[in-house]
Amino acid sequence: MSQLPLRAQLASALGRTAATLSRATGRGDGSVIGGRVGLLLEPDLLRKLAHEKKLALVSATNGKTTTTRLIASALQELGEVATNAFGANMPAGHVSALSSNKAAPYGVLEVDEKYLPEVLSTTEAGVVTLMNLSRDQMDRAAEIWLLAQKWRRALAGKPAHVIANCDDPLVTWGASTAARVTWVAGGQRWHEDSWCCPECGGPLDRAEGIVNADWACRECTFSRPEPNWILDGEDAVDPRGDRWRLNLQLPGTANRSNAVIALATAAAFGLEPQRALPRLREVKSVAGRYTTVERDGRVMKLLLAKNPAGWLEAFDVTRPDRPIVLSVNAQGPDGRDTSWLWDVDYRILTGRHVYVTGERRLDLALRLDVAGVGFTLVDTFGQAVTALPPGDIDVIANYTAFQSIRTEFGRAV
Structure with a gap:
């Protein structure tokens, strides 16, 4: 990796010092304050830190932190990975994560849904992983269809390889402008935010009681894409039709969905399931969740x-x-x-x-x-x-x- 410019090196070093002081004084884990200090001294620090890294951005309403951890764990099979393990998912947190491991050739960053367009534009990440969109913090965030619309615009014309959950109509709509998409049938149990077609406003038809059922708009051509990867009970099914028993320590259907999406993301980096799965099976807790x-x-x-x-x-x-x-x-x-x-x-x-x-x-x-x-x-x-x-x-x-x-x-x- 090429050497950072001197100003960026100084900003990164001072940010790490601020993060260390924050931890030492019990004020927090330092993952935000360190990035803020670095960005104050070098506003373009995130771009410079991301340069030449093989980077994945992970965004969703639910499961971002866990899926980021799973992907980062898998990619450690290929080399060192810089990641925001504790969920500081805005630019300051991204700067801290990349500053803490500047030499790592890989990066996996959890990204707040609202910040995804900005972070993608800044980092020019090669892989973007999108899982679900549902109502959350309505006093802070926009209506979720507006977030999906921002994703569409951000991905249009970008070369990034998108990994997207095709069981969520809003995610599918948001990802559909991307140049390259790997569709994952990861399931969607919560349907209350996706009864209407985001393309035309018409009603969406889907089989009730089926987590990864086909769906389609009654009034236009918008419908569920054919998945490349599928979550089928306890198994992940890859694009060749090979089945992989997940055997996770993390509990529940949602984490099996997170895992198959992580496997698809790892595959985008050239990492086959037989090498990625053992790493996923080692994860038993994520930032206190499931502890x-x-x-x-x-x-x-x-x-x-x-x-x-x-x-x-x-x-x-x-x-x-x-x-x-x-x-x-x-x-x-x-x-x-x-x-x-x-x-x-x-x-x-x-x-x-x-x-x-x-x-x-x-x-x-x-x-x-x-x-x-x-x-x-x-x-x-x-x-x-x-x-x-x-x-x-x-x-x-x-x-x-x-x-x-x-x-x-x-x-x-």
């Missing part, structure tokens, strides 16, 4: 859910015979608007011992009451844990609530 922690005989599985689609997937990996703690905040990173709680079907929790906490626990309590789900309201997560007997417990929290819980257990990863 099991213990306190006083209580063994807790930590799950992150930020929006209705995410809660649906989180419920999929809980156990109905376990008590469950739900925690919801509404700080800036979560989105201030909690109206999305009314789009989650909480009736699946009926009959379980449910404890409700978090800064917006009253919002969640009202939603559960209307759904007819019994619950116990507590002021803090610690009170919920203390109130439960020793044994296995499921915990679902949205973003800042989840980070607060992680901190109590030393930010386990």
